[in-house]
Amino acid sequence: MGTNYYWSKVLNTCPTCGNKDTIKIHIGKSSAGWKFLFNGDDYKSWNEWDSVLDSSGEITDEYGEVWTWDDLVLKIEDKCDGISSKDEAKVSGIDNSGDYWTDPLGYEFAKGEWC
Numbered sequence: 001m002g003t004n005y006y007w008s009k010v011l012n013t014c015p016t017c018g019n020k021d022t023i024k025i026h027i028g029k030s031s032a033g034w035k036f037l038f039n040g041d042d043y044k045s046w047n048e049w050d051s052v053l054d055s056s057g058e059i060t061d062e063y064g065e066v067w068t069w070d071d072l073v074l075k076i077e078d079k080c081d082g083i084s085s086k087d088e089a090k091v092s093g094i095d096n097s098g099d100y101w102t103d104p105l106g107y108e109f110a111k112g113e114w115c
Contacts, residue, residue, distance in 0.1 A: 002031030005072060009057035027059070030075060035082040040101065040109030047105070076107070084108060 008024040027049065028038040043049045053059060059067040086100035086108055099111050 002029045002034070004029050004062040005059060005067065006062070007053055007057050007059055027053070027072075030079060033082055034079065035084055035108050036076040036079045037085050038107060038109045040111050044101075044109065045103040045105070046107040047103075080106070085110065 005027040010020045012021040026039045053069045
């Protein structure tokens with residue numbers, strides 16, 4: 001079991017009806033005993049995610065709980081010594097060339113949509 005985290009931002013609000021045009025992006029997943037795994041489809045490194053998530057928008061988990069960027073950073077950093085998804089895929093014989101990578105700061109990323 002794990003928890004997925006999402007970033008959303010309201011792009012426009014209709015002045016007449018109040019409907020909101022919102023973007024929602026999967027940040028990544030936190031699973032017990034594992035390193036935090038970032039979704040690498042939109043942003044490819046910690047620095048890219050950091051600049052987006054620290055600026056604006058809202059971070060929520062899959063259960064609707066709102067998180068601050070600072071609190072999510074603490075969770076991510078707390079998991080740095082966990083099991084590596086990238087290494088586990090190799091051990092399991094999964095051809096993950098290009099699908100999993102580690103950025104220059106040691107954070108793990110994966111392409112594709114997963115939960």
